[in-house]
Amino acid sequence: MSDKKRTAAALLCIAVITFCGITICDHVGRFLRVDLTENKLYTLSDGTRTVLEELRRPLEMKLYYARTAAMKGPETIRAYNNYFFYIRDLLQEYESLSKGKLKLSVIDPRPDSDDELDAVRYGLKRFSAGDESFFFGLAVVSEYGRETTVPFFAPNRQPLVEYEISSAIYNAATPAKKRIGILSSLPVFGGGLSPYMAEMMRMQGRDVPEEWNMIGQLNRFYDVVPVKDDGGNVEDVDLLMIVHPKGLSNSLLAAVDDHVMKGGRLVVFVDPYCVVDPEKDHAKRTSDLNRLLEKWGCRLQPNAFAADRSLGLEVQLGPNEPAERLATFMDLRGESFNRDDVVTARLEAVRVLFGGVLEPTDVPGVHFEPIIATSPSGNVVKASPKDVVVFSNPDMLKRILEDGEEPVVLGCKLTGKFKSALSKAMPEDGATESAEERGDSNETSPETTIVVFADVDMLNDFVAFQDTFFGVAPLGDNMNLLLNVMENLGGAQALSTARTKEKFTRPFKVFERIEKEAEAATAEKVAAVEAEMAKYQEELQSLGKQPGGDEGVVMQGDAIEKRRQLEEQLLMAQRELRKLNRDKRLRIESLTSTIKFYNTLAAPFVILLVALVVFFVRRYKKNKYLGVRHE
Amino acid sequence: MRTSLVIMKRELQGYFSTPLAYVFLFVFLFFANFLTFRSPFFEARQADLRIFFDVLPVLFIFLVPAIGMRLWAEERKSGTIEMLFSLPVRVGEAVLGKFLAAWVFIGASLLLTFPMIVTVNYLGSPDNGVIAAGYLGAFFLSGCYLAVSMFCSSISSSQVVSFILSVMACTVFVFADYPSVLVVLQKFASPGMIEAVENMSFVVHFESIRRGVIEFTDITFYVFFIAGWISAACVVLHGRREA
Numbered sequence: 001m002s003d004k005k006r007t008a009a010a011l012l013c014i015a016v017i018t019f020c021g022i023t024i025c026d027h028v029g030r031f032l033r034v035d036l037t038e039n040k041l042y043t044l045s046d047g048t049r050t051v052l053e054e055l056r057r058p059l060e061m062k063l064y065y066a067r068t069a070a071m072k073g074p075e076t077i078r079a080y081n082n083y084f085f086y087i088r089d090l091l092q093e094y095e096s097l098s099k100g101k102l103k104l105s106v107i108d109p110r111p112d113s114d115d116e117l118d119a120v121r122y123g124l125k126r127f128s129a130g131d132e133s134f135f136f137g138l139a140v141v142s143e144y145g146r147e148t149t150v151p152f153f154a155p156n157r158q159p160l161v162e163y164e165i166s167s168a169i170y171n172a173a174t175p176a177k178k179r180i181g182i183l184s185s186l187p188v189f190g191g192g193l194s195p196y197m198a199e200m201m202r203m204q205g206r207d208v209p210e211e212w213n214m215i216g217q218l219n220r221f222y223d224v225v226p227v228k229d230d231g232g233n234v235e236d237v238d239l240l241m242i243v244h245p246k247g248l249s250n251s252l253l254a255a256v257d258d259h260v261m262k263g264g265r266l267v268v269f270v271d272p273y274c275v276v277d278p279e280k281d282h283a284k285r286t287s288d289l290n291r292l293l294e295k296w297g298c299r300l301q302p303n304a305f306a307a308d309r310s311l312g313l314e315v316q317l318g319p320n321e322p323a324e325r326l327a328t329f330m331d332l333r334g335e336s337f338n339r340d341d342v343v344t345a346r347l348e349a350v351r352v353l354f355g356g357v358l359e360p361t362d363v364p365g366v367h368f369e370p371i372i373a374t375s376p377s378g379n380v381v382k383a384s385p386k387d388v389v390v391f392s393n394p395d396m397l398k399r400i401l402e403d404g405e406e407p408v409v410l411g412c413k414l415t416g417k418f419k420s421a422l423s424k425a426m427p428e429d430g431a432t433e434s435a436e437e438r439g440d441s442n443e444t445s446p447e448t449t450i451v452v453f454a455d456v457d458m459l460n461d462f463v464a465f466q467d468t469f470f471g472v473a474p475l476g477d478n479m480n481l482l483l484n485v486m487e488n489l490g491g492a493q494a495l496s497t498a499r500t501k502e503k504f505t506r507p508f509k510v511f512e513r514i515e516k517e518a519e520a521a522t523a524e525k526v527a528a529v530e531a532e533m534a535k536y537q538e539e540l541q542s543l544g545k546q547p548g549g550d551e552g553v554v555m556q557g558d559a560i561e562k563r564r565q566l567e568e569q570l571l572m573a574q575r576e577l578r579k580l581n582r583d584k585r586l587r588i589e590s591l592t593s594t595i596k597f598y599n600t601l602a603a604p605f606v607i608l609l610v611a612l613v614v615f616f617v618r619r620y621k622k623n624k625y626l627g628v629r630h631e
Numbered sequence: 632m633r634t635s636l637v638i639m640k641r642e643l644q645g646y647f648s649t650p651l652a653y654v655f656l657f658v659f660l661f662f663a664n665f666l667t668f669r670s671p672f673f674e675a676r677q678a679d680l681r682i683f684f685d686v687l688p689v690l691f692i693f694l695v696p697a698i699g700m701r702l703w704a705e706e707r708k709s710g711t712i713e714m715l716f717s718l719p720v721r722v723g724e725a726v727l728g729k730f731l732a733a734w735v736f737i738g739a740s741l742l743l744t745f746p747m748i749v750t751v752n753y754l755g756s757p758d759n760g761v762i763a764a765g766y767l768g769a770f771f772l773s774g775c776y777l778a779v780s781m782f783c784s785s786i787s788s789s790q791v792v793s794f795i796l797s798v799m800a801c802t803v804f805v806f807a808d809y810p811s812v813l814v815v816l817q818k819f820a821s822p823g824m825i826e827a828v829e830n831m832s833f834v835v836h837f838e839s840i841r842r843g844v845i846e847f848t849d850i851t852f853y854v855f856f857i858a859g860w861i862s863a864a865c866v867v868l869h870g871r872r873e874a
Contacts (some may be wrong), residue, residue: 007870011863019827022852026830029847036760037843085681089842096846149710228831506678508754533708597752599746601666604657613655 029447041086042093048166052094054127055173060062063091064119069132080136091138094165102169109135125152138165140172148172155505163342167487179491180218181237183227183256185246185287186276186456188212213472222486230513234259239490241267244274244287244456256292257422263446265489268293270300271456272356273385285385291454295421297366300454301357301380305391306403306408308378311336313351323392327401328381329348329353330374331476332410338371342412343451343484348477353465354391356454358409366416370409371451372481377402387553411453415438416509418445451485478597511588518584529577536570639735646736651701659694659740664747666690668732678755679717683747684841688805688834691776696797698737699780700790702729703868707788712871722869724774729842730781730861737773741766768840771853775803776831778860785864801833808832 035043044052065084088106095104111132124137138150155159173584182188189209190198198208213235218224227234234240234255242256245268260266270288277285288300305328312325330352337344340462343572357380360368360380379402383390420443457463464478474480517524540563632649645651666686675682715725751757780797787793806812808829816825829835836849 003870007866014859014862014866018855021855021859022830023755023827025851026848026857029851032847034845035843036764036845038758038760042842042844081675090837093749336842506755506757507678508678509756510674510754511676595750596664596668599750600661600668603664603743603746606662607653607656607660611650611657613649614653 001365014533024056042089043074044093044097045162048094049097049371051166051170052098054099055098055169057143057173058101058103058432059081059143059172060141061091061094061102061104061167061169062122062141063104063106064115064124064135064137064139065106066129066132066134066136067401068110069129069134080155083153084123084136085163085258087153088341089139090161091139091165093372109133122147122149124149126506127369138168140168140173146172160345177221178238178484179223179225179236180239180241180243180488180490181227181234181460182215182243183245183248183252184232185244186274188215188243189226190457193373203259212459213461213474214459214479214482217474217483218486221483222490227252228253233502234264237264238393239265239267239486241269242289243459244277245289246284246287248289253292255421257420260292260296260448260450261371261416261420261443261445263448265448266450267489268450268452269456269459270356270452270454271329272300272303272305273457275390276460276462281386282388283384286385287456292421293450294361295363296418296450297361298358298412298448298452299361299367299417300452301359302383303384304357305336305381305383306330306352306355306357306374306410306454307391307397308374308408309401310377311402312394317394324424325529326392326394327397328355328391332372332374335375336373336386336407338369341369341371343488344371347477347484348482349480350478351458351476352410353457353463354412354455355552358412358452359630360412363416364421366418369413369415370407370411371413372411372453373407373409376405376407377403378408380408396516410455411451414450415447415450417447418450419443433527435467445602449489451489473475492630510591514587515584516593518587522580523586526577526580529573533570533573533577536566536573540570542568632724632727635728635731636723638720638725639732641728642729642732643736646732649764652736655694655698656740656743657734659690660743661757662690662694663687665743667747678751678757680747680751680757680762680765684769684837687769687785688772688837691773692798692801692805695737695773695776696780696786696794696801698733699797699826700784700793702733702781703784703864704787704790704793706792712868715730723865726781726785726861726865726868730777733777733781734774735769737777738770741769758843761841764843764845765841767845768837768849771840771850772833772837772845773859774857776856776862778864779804782864782867785867804831804833806832808835 035041065080065088067081067084070080070084095102106421107115107119109119116133116135118139119135119137120140122137124135124139127134136153138153146357150164150168150172187209188211190209198210203209215224220365222239225233225237227237227240230249230251232255235258237259238257240259248256256266268289272286273282274285274287279285288302290299291598294300307327308330309325309327311330311332312327313329314323315326315329316323332350332352333348336350337347339345352372354619356368362368376542381391381397381401458478461472464475465472467473529567663686667683670682670685670738672682704871706715718723730844748757748759748762751762752759776797779800780793783796783800784790784793787796813825813829816828820828828853836852839846839849
């Protein structure tokens with residue numbers, strides 16, 4: 001073999017070895033990584049990792065970002081570029097952790113293209129940006145055609161983005177509707193009559209119990225079934241919801257306990273006084289599940305109502321009476337919601353009527369997390385359910401309610417491994433059982449979640465819905481709260497622990513400080529100029545309204561002159577305002593110029609200087625050496 | 632290895648005995664900063680070096696071959712290669728020594744861009760972990776360009792030819808993952824082949840590191856890639872020595 005052929009063969013061998021080495025390492029070590037980011041931005045939570053590990057079928061993630069539109073569009077849209085990079089990198093992290101189950105494609109949907117049509121079909125939000133459409137959302141598509149989306153990635157919702165993406169992936173990979181079992185002492189499913197029978201009864205003037213609207217809302221996303229009286233079908237449900245539990249039989253309690261012990265998720269709505277309870281005796285309108293819940297980490301305080309003057313809604317007790325704030329009928333807002341929890345992070349307003357008070361019972365291994373509460377000035381009103389006048393009368397509440405110092409918990413999330421709340425040898429139904437007789441079982445559930453709310457009325461139509469011109473519509477976020485809970489608990493248990501992400505943005509604080517200082521320095525002047533402009537504009541408008549007539553001709557001449565003067569003054573004021581704004585910008589521009597200068601020119605010129613010094617030193621040494629030689 | 636280090640030291644001294652090193656540093660620092668500020672660095676208002684690291688792959692296409700072109704072409708043209716190989720030095724040691732010298736020099740050039748780090752730390756609170764990862768990625772990236780350039784230098788005695796070949800080869804590896812390239816490939820290559828081509832792009836692995844996540848696969852890509860091209864240069868030079 002000639003030398004050339006030998007060299008060529010060796011080069012070929014090297015190419016093959018290199019290529020194979022890269023490919024093998026790519027497959028073997030793709031899960032070995034170190035996240036050097038300060039807030040571990042690309043380290044996905046254990047919950048997300050579990051969701052990805054459980055993927056059995058391939059899914060395609062289509063990230064739609066109208067990059068061309070963003071570049072051509074106004075500054076506000078261009079600002080999405082930074083967030084796009086973050087989302088793209090995060091999705092790449094999903095892709096690399098999915099062991100090949102997720103495939104990411106980044107799509108720039110141009111106008112009139114198939115990509116644009118697909119984006120619209122997936123239901124991604126579209127914004128107009130000149131002659132282009134702006135999209136920034138995600139579609140997750142399974143091989144069976146099941147599609148889930150994140151319609152729009154808004155930077156202000158970044159803390160929730162991991163949950164949103166993980167949830168979309170989980171839902172796309174889980175084709176069947178989740179089944180929710182509802183156990184309630186109230187007729188939440190209506191009377192169970194056919195529409196024909198219900199209509200007949202109405203025609204006869206009889207009361208027909210109607211299905212609560214919340215059931216319809218849940219039915220849109222889930223398979224909702226009532227739990228049988230003996231709890232026989234609890235095993236078949238993915239998620240159990242208990243509404244206003246009263247006098248539950250031991251077999252039902254055992255079924256609920258079993259459900260939790262098997263890792264099933266549970267949502268409980270209890271109430272110290274349920275307004276929609278048809279029970280005539282007010283004292284019996286109360287419900288609790290303390291027998292189980294106390295062992296699982298929380299309890300409903302007996303004879304206690306949450307109240308908050310700052311959140312109370314105005315109610316009119318009689319036809320001719322003035323509306324007054326009722327501190328026990330609250331419209332929870334702002335700081336009432338736990339912003340770190342995906343269930344409540346986005347809620348704005350939730351109505352609660354005569355809600356109770358939840359308190360932790362400090363069970364080891366169980367984490368008690370309040371998710372809705374009053375404001376810190378909320379307090380507890382001690383009253384028995386039969387003393388309706390105490391907690392439902394604004395005047396009475398004004399007299400007895402004092403501002404508290406910490407929020408009163410109205411809803412909480414319990415997470416952990418729960419111990420069975422019932423002894424194994426349960427007495428037969430009907431036999432009374434004392435607390436002493438109940439022994440703790442050592443049975444422990446897998447990691448699961450229980451959500452408890454201290455109000456039932458918040459689910460009912462008259463609190464959570466309103467009649468509108470277009471029909472019945474949800475009022476406030478009560479239904480969103482319920483749906484969020486169901487989505488959170490109905491998904492993988494892992495999803496409920498998908499953590500919130502830290503902020504990725506790192507703005508130029510110096511610029512912000514300069515802008516604030518400049519704004520503060522010119523605020524008075526700007527306000528004065530703006531006031532002057534407003535005055536001129538007002539005068540101009542009033543001139544336009546002056547009546548005509550004979551006198552009006554003379555007046556019109558004056559008016560025209562005055563109008564001209566006013567317009568001139570307005571122009572001058574506008575110029576001055578522009579100058580003030582320009583002065584604000586000038587400081588930043590001067591700083592950017594300095595930075596550009598030092599970075600672009602200073603460092604290279606230092607190198608040039610060093611080169612010259614070295615050159616002259618060498619020449620000097622050379623001359624000196626030659627001089628010595630010459631001598 | 633010791634011999635390689637001696638050669639590396641001699642080479643590094645050689646850089647600074649001619650204007651080459653100073654010219655390279657001047658041009659590199661000027662254009663790296665100029666192109667960064669020409670992009671919307673201030674408009675983005677983000678205290679990070681994303682834009683700076685965006686500029687590097689393109690800048691390296693022209694600047695790293697300028698360093699790599701002379702590594703062997705100059706020795707061959709001036710005839711000093713025969714003298715080098717007449718010494719008790721193995722080809723591999725000489726190649727490694729020269730490569731390390733050039734790589735260290737480029738690494739030093741990268742470090743001299745530290746005013747950019749000072750700038751973003753002054754303007755805001757950057758994630759310095761991400762910046763450190765970016766510099767590490769840039770160092771490995773430059774190693775890839777250099778290894779390719781050194782191979783091109785070993786096959787030609789003309790520095791100009793070596794430079795042009797290097798620029799062309801580096802361009803191919805930089806743009807291997809571009810959508811327009813992949814669309815063309817889709818017409819005749821299988822999906823696995825396309826993925827392999829995409830995976831050979833310098834930029835794909837650089838992107839991955841510079842966001843702040845050091846992945847085993849990215850590091851092994853760079854190590855295998857650099858080792859492969861250095862070995863290829865060794866084979867070519869070895870053949871020449873034998874001849």
